Amino acid sequence: MLGHGDGYEAAESASFVGRTGELAALERALRKDRLITLTGPGGVGKTRLARRAAGRAGPAPAGTFPDGVHWADLSPLPDERLLVATVADALDLADHTARTPAAAVCQWIGARWLLLVLDCCEHLVTAVRDLVRELLDAAPHLVLLLTSRQPLGLPDERVLDVGPLPHAVDPSGPEEALALFTRRAAAAAPGQAPPWTEARLAAARSVCARLEGIPLALELAAAQLTDHTVEELAARLARRIGPLSAPAPVQPSRHGALRTAIGWSHEWCAPRERLLWLRLSVFGGAFDLAAARAVCSAAPLAGADVPALLDALVAKSVVRRGADGSYRMLDTIREYGAMWRDEAGEREALREAHAAYVTELVYAAEREWLGPTQRTGYRRVEAVHGDLCAALDHYLATAPERALDLASRAGFYWACCGHLHAARAYLERALAAARPEGVDPRVRVRALWALGVTLLLQGEQQEAHRIAVGCEALAAAIDGDSGPALDAAYLLGLSHLLAGRPLAARIVSDNALEAFPGTPFDSGPRIRCHLVRVFALTGTGLFTDARDEAELLRAGCVERGEHWTRAYADYQLALICLFEGRPAESAVHARAMLESKRELGDSFGTALGLDLLAAARAATGDGAGAARAYGTGQAYWQAVGHPQRGTPELASVREEFERTARGALGDQAYEEAFREGLRNGHALRTRPHPYGS
Secondary structure, eight states: OOOOOGGGHHHHHHTOOOOHHHHHHHHHHHHHOSEEEEEOOTTSSHHHHHHHHHHHHOSTTTSSOTTOEEEEEOTTOSSGGGHHHHHHHHTTOOOOSSSOHHHHHHHHHTTOOOEEEEEOOGGGHHHHHHHHHHHHHHOTTOEEEEEESSOOOOTTOEEEEOOOOOOOSSTTSOOHHHHHHHHHHHHHSTTTSOOOOHHHHHHHHHHHHHTTTOHHHHHHHHHGGGTSOHHHHHHHHHHHHOOTTSOGGGSOOHHHHHHHHHHHHHHHSOHHHHHHHHHHTTOSSOBOHHHHHHHHOOTTOOGGGHHHHHHHHHHTTSSEEOTTSOEEOOHHHHHHHHHHHHHTTOHHHHHHHHHHHHHHHHHHHHHTTTSTTHHHHHHHHHHTHHHHHHHHHHHHHHOHHHHHHHHHHHHHHHHHHTOHHHHHHHHHHHHHHSOGGGSOHHHHHHHHHHHHHHHHHTTOHHHHHHHHHHHHHHHHTOOSOHHHHHHHHHHHHHHHHHTTOHHHHHHHHHHHHHHSOOOGGGOHHHHHHHHHHHHHHHHTTOHHHHHHHHHHHHHHHHHHTOOHHHHHHHHHHHHHHHHTTOHHHHHHHHHHHHHHHHHHTOHHHHHHHHHHHHHHHHHTTOHHHHHHHHHHHHHHHHHHTOSSOSSHHHHHHHHHHHHHHHHHHOHHHHHHHHHHHHHHHHHHTTSOOOTTO
16 A cells, blocks of 8 residues: 555565666667567566666666656556556656646656656556657657557557576576576575575476566465475476476466466465455555555454465565565466455455545544644555545445545645645546435535635636635535534635735634634644634734734644644744844744645645745845755746745745845856756655755
């Protein structure tokens, strides 16, 4: 349930043997061609070869691609709906516009020199073909590397077939398959395997030959050496496949050799291990132990059984463990488990259990939003993005009212994490699919609130305002619950603020807070409504009142370990200090805002904070620091797809202090510092880094 990250690369690197010729051919193609597809059967090593070549290509100064190498794993996607979103995530693009995701990706790549790897394309060939055409037309310096069991069939596509590792029965032939097999055997039983005598090597060569040198098949076979001798493996394969001297038609195809190895691993699993294998196939991507226990624990498996069974599947190379402690199955092995899952009649029950687990995770994040685990909640929701989409798809097909409830709770998190296109699409689909008479009005208000916030962040102010007005009317008809009314007031007030109507925003927030008395930290809707009031006070020039209330909110957030509200309280305090001629204090608050936004992974909020930090630096006479901060902020504004945004007063602040910094430095020095900041900004968005550069 966690993203496919670097944790799995070490294992793949350890499995990389030979391939000297293929690697050289691929590296030549990456220098000459713009579209390269590695083809071959499942398990043959396409992904490992692509990773090795991409790692050696690397970013500047040593590599071929100055703007970096980006990896999109398509194997978890059940269909093409999340294809472009997955590519955008690989590019770290958090688009906040209403344009199509494909248009956003094309514009962001633009004239950049980068390598984009699309891994495991075979189940999405048509959609990938269309996207690739669009990307190549729009981005003249983009190079695309694909792995797939079949090529796209495009005119300029360079197809490189990845074959099995060379193998031979006698020691005079090529030994790459044998080298991989013996390496993986040593890893399966470190320090316990007997020495490789000539007899054992002969048996190992027989295993490699019968498995056609397919790397994944060899790894699965090597994992069995914890319980069996290599001679036993060779004998069993001989009985299953037949003599090596048999005519070619009797020998298995490459697909058949891998399927034989997977089936063989399945047979040698204990019955409860097989059951966990088929149940784990419900996860499209990575998952953690908590997810496995929650989703796969049903009779006859208890939750306490799962850790040991999972360890056994890792030992057998059926499941891979990442360096971060997460797990995943390769798509070929997952497909085999899914076949048995469907045969066992567990498909729908597992999808329901999976959706229920994701739902509870989102519910828990919402319950804890005002506390010290807020940032953990954001990270969890971000980490299970693909699973959350799968859960929503399941509920849209089976229980649209539950889909609406889940989308309404996830929408605010998605807005912060940059998944605005997904948030809007699922909220609109769920609102259309759910029967009005079957939906709790509070759920509909929350869904409209989440959709309205999403539209505001996409710049769709008129439509968002229309939804806000309807949301307020619907909330007014709900008795005995302050949450819907406060949510509606927040949305309507935010709509007024972004349209330059701070007095109207203050009236809306004041009316709601007076109608439902309480303290700011009673609930998430209440504190958000208080935040609108602070923004409105600043916007109407009541700086003393705004500062007092912002400091009160900030202190409460610090006490509770809350980050989202604290960030915007610091934002307001930075702005007020700037207006009141205290730029050094403004910079302190801007840095605090940036730290909170870093904790939450909010690119939009980071862009706002960097603009304020730049203005504060310019006001203190640090023109170079201001130019660098403006450049760094520009990298974030590019990532969200907007020019500088925010409440209207921020535009005049940026204009004034950008002019101040440029005047202090001169045009040439300003542009040089700005470009330095822009480069730093691109680096910041891919690794932790202090904002003081």
